[in-house]
Amino acid sequence: MNGPDLSVEIAGVRFENPVMTASGTFGSGREYSEFFDIGRLGAIVTKGVSTVPWEGNPVPRVAETPSGMLNAIGLQNPGVETFIREDLAFLKDVGTKVIVNVCGKSTEDYLSCVERLGSEERVDMLEINVSCPNVKEGAIAFGQDPKVLFDITDRICRIAGKPVIMKLSPNVTDIAEMARAAEAGGADAISLINTLTGMKIDVEKRTFVLANRTGGLSGPAIHPVAVRMVYQAAHAVRIPVIGMGGVADAQDALELILAGASGVAVGSAVFNRPDTAIQVIDGIRDYLIRHGIGSVRELIGAVC
Amino acid sequence: MAKTQSLMAIVEKEKLTEDIYRIKLKYGREAKIEDIIPGQFVGVYPPQKDKILPRPVSICDFEKEERLITLVFRTAGCGTRDIASLREGDELKVLGILGNGYDIEQLRGKKTALLGGGIGIPPMLYLAKKLSGIADVTCYMGYRDSHTFLLDDFKAASKTVTATEDGSIGVKGNVLDALQADAQKGTFPEALCACGPLPMLRAVQRFAAERDILCFLSLEERMACGVGACLGCVCRTVSEDEHFGVPLARVCTDGPVFEQSQVVLEW
Known part of the structure; x- marks a missing residue:
């Protein structure tokens, strides 16, 4: 007997299951391949890459908060050439889809990185990070104004050799407006939510805990915000939505799918349990069997 | 697939000082036990579900035959306090073994000083035991005051010199003061291993670089x-x-x- 169908299609790309890693929490998969078979993931979404190596922020870069964590890594990465030579080479024989996250400080940065990755066979999709709250120039500045978001999306999509996902920031007043701007700019899909900007103060030392002062909040604490925003975004656009934010188990993932997400990503939960994404995949399968549902696709946006 | 996350049973728990605890953890029956190099650590998860991140704790001792590791940690926040509130028989979620330890081979045959300050003291015990018969070891252990911990274990493992900031026990001052006092008497180390607060590590680095x-x-x-x-925990190199x-x-x-010559202890 065949089990339920977990496959989904996003912008013409077929995924064995809807569960991915959230950019920045999983490197390029190498470290976690020592814990479980990363080929079982629906997709690996890599940590953001830029045209040249980025150093990131001073330490402390991370802090724990109630049911979550703050990070201000600042997108440290080896640059796109090393990424292609080493990270993509590592992913060559991993049997899953690869979505490369791209970051930049200027429009030109994004364009040259997107162009460089467009010819790489191993890259299935590009996710554009216009929503990182931890770098001073660029990044989130492109993701908080609908006009600016439209422009950069438009310019990227004109040259991208791969389907483009625009990753949206939750640090906006109207997420539906941002989703529509990305769609109008030609995005093939959107993903949300990136982290919520937060701050933690050490009361005894009377200092900021993070060297960067502010950081991005992730973890179970932000999950209800993610569900709400995925719901609003999914109702504002026709392009597929990938949902993320505080997913720690299949229930959390199913909430996002029911709210309208075609795919879901597991982020900082991996730090708590390395194989969380596998638990989520198995849990979604069990749910489908328990409810006699043939395909996970029947659940996408089913609560409306 | 070499790394694991597993449940380990607390078989012993002891409060060593007001805020320092020692726990012995037993590997599960299925666990494959590999050798542990001194300086390696585990990630220990607080039992409360609202804490998501592992706490890095160095290995203080490892008894392979008995399938036990010993951890000594300070209750610094609510996560470590929750861990300290567990009882013998409870299980702890542990990630590891993690990290790279001390290069024992490079220390072979050398007169080696182990310097531990505060909560940097515990990993030096396992290192001292591992170096026994391999190097000529003296341990320099620095405490704030008379609330010492693990001193008897160190004395059983190697020559041990104690320093306290308030002078209540041993040399008054820090571990480097104690080391320099010995150096003046002619016992100069050929190698140093140090774990402790950043100001101490900076001083040790300078001491080693100058000599x-x-x-x-x-x-x-x-x-x-x-x-x-x-990439949360980087250091300058x-x-x-x-x-x-x-x-x-x-x-x-x-x-x-x-x-020491590889790292820059400033940002």
């Missing part, structure tokens, strides 16, 4: 993943990382033990 002594430092930094994926192309190293996987 061109082989020196390993064990660094501490706030961590998230513990396995090298998130002298040369560029081969992969990342910037002068930074990951404390969790490139360290936590570094040769």
